[in-house]
Amino acid sequence: MQPAITTGETGDRLRAKGIKPSVIRIKVLQYLLENRVHPAVDTIYRALLKEIPTLSKTSIYNTLKALNSKGMIMEIMTPGGEIRYDGYPARHAHFMCLKCGAIKDVSLSCATCLTHGTEGLKVTEEAVYLKGYCKKCSEKLKISNRKS
Ligand SMILES: [Zn+2]
Ligand SMILES: [Zn+2]
Numbered sequence: 001m002q003p004a005i006t007t008g009e010t011g012d013r014l015r016a017k018g019i020k021p022s023v024i025r026i027k028v029l030q031y032l033l034e035n036r037v038h039p040a041v042d043t044i045y046r047a048l049l050k051e052i053p054t055l056s057k058t059s060i061y062n063t064l065k066a067l068n069s070k071g072m073i074m075e076i077m078t079p080g081g082e083i084r085y086d087g088y089p090a091r092h093a094h095f096m097c098l099k100c101g102a103i104k105d106v107s108l109s110c111a112t113c114l115t116h117g118t119e120g121l122k123v124t125e126e127a128v129y130l131k132g133y134c135k136k137c138s139e140k141l142k143i144s145n146r147k148s
Pocket of ligand 2: 092093105
C-alpha cells in the first residue's frame with residue numbers, strides 16, 4: 001500500500017509538470033494515486049461527485065487527457081475496449097481478469113525484454129498485458145468445474 005498523499009503534495013506534482021493545480025486536477029490525480037484499481041472515467045466521476053457536486057464528466061475527461069499528455073498517468077485499454085486509468089506511470093505490467101474485469105499491477109523487472117527487433121526503433125511507450133483469471137475467479141471456476 002502506498003502512503004496517503006496530501007493535497008499539497010499532489011498540487012506540487014502538478015506544478016512540477018507545468019499543470020495548473022485546479023481542485024478537479026488535484027482530486028482526480030489524488031484519487032488515482034490512492035485507488036490503484038485502474039478505474040474507468042465513470043468510477044472516478046461517481047467517487048468525486050460526492051466531494052465536488054458541480055463536477056462534470058467532461059471536466060474529468062479533460063483532466064485525464066492533460067495528466068496523460070504530461071506522462072503523469074497511463075491509459076489502459078481492457079480486452080473489452082474500455083479505457084481505464086492508472087496513476088502510476090512507472091514501469092509495470094498489467095494482469096487483466098477475463099471474468100470480473102479486475103486489473104492488477106504486476107511488477108516488471110525484466111530489463112532485457114526488449115532486446116530483439118528493437119534495433120533502430122525509438123520506443124516511446126511500453127505496455128505489457130497479461131490476461132487470464134484472477135485468484136478469486138479461478139477459485140470460483142474450480143468449484144463450478146467440480147460440480148459439472
Ligand atoms: Zn476475476
Ligand atoms: Zn497499473
